[in-house]
Each structure stands twice: as structure tokens, then as C-alpha cells.
Amino acid sequence: MKAIALLGGPKEEWTNEIQTVFKEAKKNGDLVIGVDRGSYLLEELGIMPDLAIGDFDSLKKEELTKIESNVKDIRYSNPVKDWTDSELMIKSVFAGYNAKSLTIYGATGGRIDHFLVNLFMFLNPEIKKYAEKVTLIDQQNLIRFFLPGHHVITKEKDYPYFGVASLAAIQNLNISKAKYFLENYSGDYPRVFASNEFRQDRDEFELDFDSGFISVIFSKDIDKFEHAMN
Amino acid sequence: MKAIALLGGPKEEWTNEIQTVFKEAKKNGDLVIGVDRGSYLLEELGIMPDLAIGDFDSLKKEELTKIESNVKDIRYSNPVKDWTDSELMIKSVFAGYNAKSLTIYGATGGRIDHFLVNLFMFLNPEIKKYAEKVTLIDQQNLIRFFLPGHHVITKEKDYPYFGVASLAAIQNLNISKAKYFLENYSGDYPRVFASNEFRQDRDEFELDFDSGFISVIFSKDIDKFEHAMN
Numbered sequence: 342m343k344a345i346a347l348l349g350g351p352k353e354e355w356t357n358e359i360q361t362v363f364k365e366a367k368k369n370g371d372l373v374i375g376v377d378r379g380s381y382l383l384e385e386l387g388i389m390p391d392l393a394i395g396d397f398d399s400l401k402k403e404e405l406t407k408i409e410s411n412v413k414d415i416r417y418s419n420p421v422k423d424w425t426d427s428e429l430m431i432k433s434v435f436a437g438y439n440a441k442s443l444t445i446y447g448a449t450g451g452r453i454d455h456f457l458v459n460l461f462m463f464l465n466p467e468i469k470k471y472a473e474k475v476t477l478i479d480q481q482n483l484i485r486f487f488l489p490g491h492h493v494i495t496k497e498k499d500y501p502y503f504g505v506a507s508l509a510a511i512q513n514l515n516i517s518k519a520k521y522f523l524e525n526y527s528g529d530y531p532r533v534f535a536s537n538e539f540r541q542d543r544d545e546f547e548l549d550f551d552s553g554f555i556s557v558i559f560s561k562d563i564d565k566f567e568h569a570m571n
Numbered sequence: 572m573k574a575i576a577l578l579g580g581p582k583e584e585w586t587n588e589i590q591t592v593f594k595e596a597k598k599n600g601d602l603v604i605g606v607d608r609g610s611y612l613l614e615e616l617g618i619m620p621d622l623a624i625g626d627f628d629s630l631k632k633e634e635l636t637k638i639e640s641n642v643k644d645i646r647y648s649n650p651v652k653d654w655t656d657s658e659l660m661i662k663s664v665f666a667g668y669n670a671k672s673l674t675i676y677g678a679t680g681g682r683i684d685h686f687l688v689n690l691f692m693f694l695n696p697e698i699k700k701y702a703e704k705v706t707l708i709d710q711q712n713l714i715r716f717f718l719p720g721h722h723v724i725t726k727e728k729d730y731p732y733f734g735v736a737s738l739a740a741i742q743n744l745n746i747s748k749a750k751y752f753l754e755n756y757s758g759d760y761p762r763v764f765a766s767n768e769f770r771q772d773r774d775e776f777e778l779d780f781d782s783g784f785i786s787v788i789f790s791k792d793i794d795k796f797e798h799a800m801n
Contacts (some may be wrong), residue, residue: 353583425765447684452790453712454765455735461736464760482683504684506691509760510740530694530739530784532763535655535684554760560682 343371344440346430347390347447348459349378349399354450354479362446363388372438376430379447380408394418394433395426428462428497435471442474460484464509464554472554483559491549496539500559503546504535511553519546573601574670576660577620577677578609578689579629584680584709592676593618602668606660609677610638624648624663625656637692658692665701672704679709690714694739694784713789721779726769730789733776734765741783749776 345366347359356362367373367388375383377395381404384390393412396419397405409415418434434440448459463472463486474487483497492520494503505516505523508531516523520538539546548555553558575596577589586592597603597618605613607625614620623642625633626649638684639645646663648656657678676789678689693702693716702716713727735746735753738761746753750768769776778785 397607450680451711452732452734452765452788452792453679453714454732454736454788454790457734457736457761457763457788458765461761461763464762481681484683502682502684504687506684506687530695531687533684533687535682535690536689557629557778558682558684559686560684562682 342438343369344374344434344438345371345441346374346376346434346443346445347379347383347414348376348427348445349382350447350455350479351450352382353467355446356480358477359446360386360388370436372440374430374434375408375412376447377426380412382447384408384411392416392433392438394430397479425458425462427459428465428468431462431468431471431475435474437485440474443471443476445477446479448477448542449482460556461508462554469554481560481563485557485559487548487557491547493545493547494557496544497559500561501538502557502560502562503537504533504560505537505548506533506556506558508554508556509532509552511555512551514550514553514555515548517547518543531568572668572670573599574604574664574668574673575601575713576604576606576607576664576673576675577609577613577655578657578675579612580709581680582612585676586708589676590616590618596635602664602670603663604657604660605638605642606677607656610642612677614638614641622646622663624660625720640687655692657689658695658698660699661692661701661705665704670704673701674708675705675707676709678707679712685777690786691738693786699784711790715787715789717778717785717787719780719782721740721777723777724787727789730791731768732792733767733769734763734788734790735767735778736763736786736788737761737780738784738786741785742781744780744783744785745778747777748773779795 372392374392378399380393381400382388383520392414393408394416418429426428434443449456461466473488477484483500510529512527514526520540523534603620607627608629610620610623619641622644623638624646624790628775648659664673679686692698703718707714713730740759742757744756750770753764759761
């Protein structure tokens with residue numbers, strides 16, 4: 342089973358086709374998840390989540406009541422807690438529902454500490470084991486995660502640029518067959534190798550590293566004003 | 572001397588009063604810096620930067636010509652380089668101009684690899700030594716940086732929330748006198764303690780840690796639609 346989740350990040354970061362994507366997922370029988378305010382935002386889009394997770398403290402009483410009367414599986418988190426709502430969601434999706442992949446919308450923008458929670462949580466060993474099955478998407482970026490090893494990474498349609506972000510200590514990072522290459526980089530702290538591009542004659546680049554954790558951020562240029570008008 | 576810089580991030584992330592802030596800085600004799608596209612955006616706002624840094628590859632020829640004929644100090648970076656434009660700017664501001672503080676706008680939003688460069692560069696020892704003098708600002712967030720030690724951190728006006736982001740391995744992190752506290756946390760990889768708040772009766776909280784590097788992200792809720800209309 343595939344899974345798709347909406348977190349509570351600002352709508353301005355959504356892709357234009359988000360409603361279609363979630364409706365399609367629902368039709369295909371994928372697992373649809375709302376996290377905290379994301380549950381309500383899904384209902385606003387006319388999509389009933391199969392699973393809602395959060396402390397729901399950002400919702401008004403009548404918004405929560407609506408979710409409680411319509412959503413089959415609701416998991417309440419504790420606002421003072423060891424697991425964030427996003428982490429609890431990842432665990433539920435993979436350990437509970439045994440999903441084979443997860444696409445997350447609404448993880449970016451707005452309060453930067455919230456975004457960094459959604460990025461750094463993949464370093465937590467309990468979450469990291471699922472990281473390669475997860476994709477984060479917003480209007481301008483698509484983020485994937487990689488564990489140590491050799492990876493042939495295929496271009497994502499419409500995303501000409503990519504940055505390789507080492508999110509922790511890393512050993513022997515190599516980036517090859519891309520516009521800019523990197524050889525045997527090791528470092529003790531996070532660092533980003535930004536603004537790389539696929540070569541004109543290739544739709545793939547290669548990445549390998551011996552230890553550490555990598556996030557590849559695919560991106561495109563957009564005209565935000567035009568986007569807002571769409 | 573104080574310094575203020577504009578990077579090339581999307582305008583949608585600017586605070587409403589950005590033009591006033593830069594005009595005021597110019598009037599006060601502060602050092603005004605444009606980084607890459609930020610140089611041109613400053614000119615558009617009617618503000619001539621004192622210093623422009625970048626490879627300027629995102630500018631049209633006539634845009635660059637305008638900057639070249641008007642800006643006193645221009646420093647060209649190499650697109651294939653060890654130092655990013657932002658890092659070169661930090662070094663120029665503190666080692667070159669000997670500024671006592673730096674406020675940066677335009678560092679967030681848009682391509683996430685670009686934002687992470689602007690965040691993670693402060694882990695580079697050559698940049699880290701200036702980190703406590705730097706503030707990043709966008710419409711919803713204000714970011715400051717802290718080196719090991721004991722810190723009494725004062726509330727930033729209009730920012731009720733804060734998150735404490737440990738950006739690297741850390742030892743003995745304590746957060747006290749805030750709504751949520753943390754005791755003796757140590758970890759090998761980045762982690763964020765998000766959604767904390769100042770106590771109702773206090774405009775300060777305390778932070779201390781023995782080794783590592785901390786970013787405190789102050790934030791507020793905004794109605795983005797209202798913001799766009801202002």
C-alpha cells in the first residue's frame with residue numbers, strides 16, 4: 342500500500358495539483374493521512390483522511406468534532422512528548438500500516454523550527470530506517486533521503502536542480518556524473534552542496550558514501566506571483 | 572559599524588517593513604550589502620548597496636551593468652568554489668569591514684538547498700566564530716546562533732514562540748525558565764526542540780550546553796493572505 346500525508350504547513354507551499362493528487366490517492370485506495378491541522382485542511386479539500394494524528398491543539402472545537410465523527414483511525418499525541426506528531430505519523434504508516442512508500446505535503450514553509458523537525462526527524466534511528474521510502478513535496482522542492490551505499494539517482498520530472506545535503510557527520514561522500522562532482526568528502530557536521538544540475542546528456546547522477554545520512558533536494562525556479570494566480 | 576544584507580531569496584518571505592529598515596540603515600551609515608540577486612533587489616527598492624558580492628549569474632547583463640556602475644565595492648565569486656556567496660559575505664563583513672553585528676534578509680524560502688546553505692554555513696569554523704553576531708529575519712521567523720556556554724535569551728518583540736535547534740553533535744543541553752524545559756540532553760546528530768514559548772511572567776529563558784552549536788528560531792503565527800495584501 343502507498344501512503345500520502347498532509348501536514349499543517351502553509352497552503353502557499355502546496356503544489357497546484359495537490360487536491361487532484363489526494364483525490365487520486367483516495368480513489369486508488371492509498372492510505373491518506375492528516376497530521377494535526379493537516380487533517381482539517383484535507384477535509385476542506387473534500388478529502389476524508391483514513392488516519393488522523395496529532396494533539397489537534399491548533400483546531401477549533403467544531404473542527405475537531407468534525408474530524409472525530411468522520412475519521413476511522415484517530416491517534417492522539419501528547420503535546421509534551423518524546424515523539425513529535427510527524428514522527429508518530431511515520432511510525433504509524435510504516436510499522437502500523439506497513440506502507441511501502443509515503444509522500445508528504447505541507448512539511449515546509451511557515452515556522453522554520455517546524456520545518457526542521459520534519460527534516461531532522463529522519464536522523465532519529467527509529468525513523469531513519471524508513472527514510473528511503475519517504476518523499477517530501479512542496480511547490481518548488483522535492484526531497485528524498487539516502488542511507489549509506491551506492492545510489493543511482495534519477496531526475497525528477499520538472500526539477501532541473503538538486504542539492505546534496507549531508508545532515509550529520511559523513512564519510513567518503515562522492516557525487517559523480519552530475520554537472521559538478523565531489524570526491525571523498527568527509528565532515529563532522531551538516532553541510533550542503535547546493536545548486537548542482539543534471540548533465541544535459543544524462544537523467545541520472547550517482548551518489549555514494551560510507552557512513553552518514555543524505556537528503557537530496559530537487560528544485561526548480563518558479564515565478565511565485567504566477568503561482569499564486571493559478 | 573552595524574551591517575545589513577539582502578540575499579536573493581523570494582520577496583514573499585520579506586517582512587513588510589524591509590524597505591524602511593534598509594533605508595534607515597543607509598541613513599545611519601550602516602554597511603549595506605547585496606548578495607548576488609539581492610544586490611539588484613536592493614536597487615529595485617531604491618537602495619544602493621555599499622558592497623555587492625556574488626557570481627551574479629542570475630542577473631541579466633543590464634542588471635549587472637547597473638550594479639557595476641553604482642556600487643563602490645564589488646567582490647566577484649567563482650561559481651565553482653569552496654566558499655558560497657553567503658560565506659564570502661560573512662567573511663567580508665566581519666574580517667574585512669570589522670562590523671560588530673549583521674542582520675540578514677532574503678536567506679529563507681524558495682529552494683530549500685539554498686536555505687540550508689545559509690543555515691549550515693554557520694557550522695563552518697571559519698564562519699562559526701562570527702555566528703553570535705548574526706541575525707536572520709523573514710516574515711515569520713527570526714534566527715540567532717549560540718556557541719557553547721550559558722546564555723540568557725531575551726524575547727524578541729512580537730515572536731511568542733521559539734524552537735531550539737541543535738545543528739550538530741551536542742553535549743549537556745539545558746533549556747530552563749521557558750514553558751517547556753530540557754535537562755542534560757546529549758546527541759550525535761541534529762535535532763530540534765520546537766514549539767516552545769516564553770513563560771507568561773518572563774521575557775527570558777536560559778540555555779546552556781558544553782559543546783555543539785545551537786540555533787534559536789523565534790517565530791510567530793501569521794495570516795499569509797493578510798500579509799500578501801499589506
